[in-house]
Amino acid sequence: MNDPEIISRFEELDAGRILGDLDAGEMDEWEKLARDPRCQSDLSLELAAAALEAEFQDPDGVELPPGLLEELQKGTADFVVQKLSKEVEEKVVEMPLWQKVLSGKNTPWAIAAIFALLFVAQTFVSDPSTSTPGPTTIQVSPEEASKTLVAEGKDLIRTPFEGGGDYKGMSGEVVWSDERQEGYMFLTDLPVNDPESKQYQLWIVDPTRDEKPVDGGVFDIASAEGTTVIPIRNPLLIRDPKAFVITLEQPGGVVVSKQEVVVAAANS
Known part of the structure; x- marks a missing residue:
């Protein structure tokens, strides 16, 4: 075969x-x-094919309609198989690959055709009328959540706070409920704090764990x-709480409280 025939093949x-x-x-040829x-x-064409494959790569196994895939294959082949002129110059000057990509007369049309088919295919696989809405997360306020705990909890511990100093x-x-590992504080007439200066922090005393109280979370009074x-935001499992203590700490709370300012305590 001569050069044009080899290139065409x-x-x-x-x-x-x-x-x-x-x-x-x-493939061997x-x-x-x-x-x-x-x-x-x-x-x-490599880039266009890769873009098409990436667009329709779906973990749920969505496939192109058979007729559309056949049209896509025929359309791409029409642009790839070049019709060579009968009269070919004896000397053929090969352009660099990047220049062929940018200046080839059929390249823009090939890419445009593929992405046009891509747009049509998208209408088949992305039908809003058949989409299933995802689960909706409902935010429940502490007030509502505490009412649910009080109404449904079977092992509730209820004990009053007593202010100090x-x-x-x-x-x-x-x-508090051991079974649910859930609890709430109802606080009245506790002074408003400046979160940038000091924050309140809850401590839970549970002798079944160890001598160190468990951090119950920092909070503010607005x-x-x-x-x-x-x-109550306990990071550890609470089995048998004997006391709940509120202290005043630095912003963000502390790992171990020096209990320099004990605000209130509730003994169960």
């Missing part, structure tokens, strides 16, 4: 390779021609009016 085989249509014999410096793959004017109650409901 390689482009035909290369198109089949991209589409996955080559048999073993054709393509590999031999690919080593010929006169034969170079069209990078634009400068906080004797406060009052409150703690409600208003002195009414009762503030604070959820």
